[in-house]
Amino acid sequence: MTLPSQATPAAARRRIWTLAWPLILSNITVPLLGLVDTAVVGHLPDPRYLAGVTLGATLFSFLYWGFGFLRMGTTGLTAQAAGRENDSEVRNLLGQSLLLAAGIGFGLILLSGPLIALGLRLLDGSDAATALATEYARIRILSAPAVLANYAILGWFLGQQNSRVTLAILVLTNSVNIVLDVLFVIGFGMTVDGVAWATVIADYTALAFGSWLVGRQLKLLQGRFLRERLLRLLAYRQLFQVNGNLFIRTLGLLFAMAFFTSRGAVQGDTVLAANAVLMQFIMLVSYAMDGFAHAAEAIVGRTVGRRRWDEFGIAVRAAAEFSLITAAAASLAFILGGHALIALLTGLPEVREAAGTYLPWMVAMPLIAVWSYLLDGIFIGATAIREMRNSIFIALAAYLPLWWLGQWLAPSGYENHALWLAFLTFAMVRSAVLLGYYWHHRRTHWC
Incomplete structure (x- = not known):
């Protein structure tokens, strides 16, 4: 299988953009589904239905993010x-x-009882919302094998520099989900069970479509499946090493995000809501930066496989250019229109005021976090995963003590500024550690 060359800067930029734009559009479809879920369930007569779906969806967001490896x-x-x-x-x-x-997927189904109970206990919703979230989760867990298989299929296609499959699968998944949401809840009078079954059916529809695309792609490949590679446990050693370190790294990221949310929550509902609004800005920027990082994964991996270190450097520079332009544009947008964006997301005066107070931290975040997004993509492509794992541990070692020190030293009313400083430091340290690893490997291995 021959892939296109990116041996010149112009060719590398074209290839990065060709791979990135479907991924960016794919990312944009994700919050659309959440909006439809909210709109459909939000029209039911009791707010506990919306609370139940929100709790259940949050549980699965964390669960499946953990298996993103x-x-x-x-x-x-x-x-x-x-x-x-x-x-x-x-x-x-x-x-x-x-x-x-x-x-993993069938294991999650077998362990779903205690997993769901533990997860919802940690989310700490009301009794009524938790009961409905449990009903939702017991149905939705049935699609765990399909969701995780789709992750593998998407990664496999991206590794072959085919990102349009990602867009096609996610658009199909979300379209089926949205149609069934409306049909089951509004048409058939179902509640949280309707939303859950819509997601399960959509996930298996995506798996069927993805499997069909896989079959077409396999016809273009030479070689064959080897029984000893599929059935011998030792043959999975490299996959286990890579995925194990990615899993640990992802747990560290989840902890950092959850810690930030929980420490904001103890400062009151207004601070919690303001932080949530600003975190939506981070998610928005991440859609674009993730697109370029994922493109870097595919191209860097290819150059590493070919041992073409000249193309490696060209690809990294091209991805860095797009990423830095995106980060600078985001920061500029937050400077010029941050308060207007806040007003779009909340009509509560006290939340608007609080979010505006902490907006300067949001202006700085893209310019600092961009390096960790980009370098994650480079290190995933090069399968240098231990370095990613280590960067999380080192960043947490700076994040947590700095937060504690900030809460102790910050004047009254500035505790959330101290929290944002600690979170920004987490991103800064992670970026710095990954940059250090990058330059070390560039001199010793990737050359």
């Missing part, structure tokens, strides 16, 4: 195999990732 690990390893033009390895990585996804 199935997408990332598959992308990096597949990209390197494609760079070596080893079609048998490309095939067998798909088989291994799908079997791993199936094992």
Whole structure:
């Protein structure tokens, strides 16, 4: 399987953009589904239905984000195999990732009772909302094998520099989900069970479509599936090493985000709401920066597989250019229109005022966090995952003590500024550590 070259800066920029724009559009479709869920359930006669769906959806967002390594690990390893033009390895990585996804997915179903109970206890909703969230979660967990298999399929296609499949699958998933949401809840009079079943059916529809696309792609590949690669546990060692470190790294990120939210919550509802509004800005910017980072994963992985370090450097520079332009544009937008954006997200005067007070932290965030997004993509493509894991631990070692010190030293009323400073420091330290690893490897391994 021959992939297009990106041996010149212009070619690399074109390739980065070609891969990135479908990924950016794919990311934009994700919040659209949440808006439709909210609109449909929000018209039911009791607010506890919306609270229940919100709790349940939050639980699955955290759960599935934790297993995002199935997408990332598959992308990096597949990209390197494609760079070596080893079609048998490309095939067998798909088989291994799908079997791993199936094992985890069915394991989650078997353990769903205690997992759901523990997760909802940690989210600490009202009794009525928790009861409805439990009903929602018991249905939605049934699609865990499909969700995780789709992660593997998306990573496999991205590793072969095919990002349009991601857009096609996510658009189909969300379209089916939205139509069934309306049909089940408004048409059939269902409640949280209707929303959950809509998601389950959409997930399995996506898996069926993705499997069809996989079948078409396999016809273009040479090589064959090898039984010993699929059935021998030792053959999974590299996949386990990569995915294990990615899982630990993701747990660290989840902890950092959850800690930020919880420390804002203890300062009162207004601060919690203001932080939530500003975090939506971070999510918005991440849609674009993730697109360029994912494109870097595929291209960097290919150059590593081919051992073409000249193309490696060109690809990194091209991805960095797009990422930095995006970060600078985001910061400028927050400077010029941050207060207007806040007003779009909340009509509560006290929340608007609080969010405006902390807006300067949001202006700085894209320019600092951009490096961690970009370098994550580079390190995933190069499967240098231990470095990513270590960067999280080092960043947490700065984040937590600085937060504690800030709460102790900050004047009254400035505790949330101290929290934002600690969170910004977390992003800064992670970026700095990854940059240090990058320059070390560029001199010693990637050269």
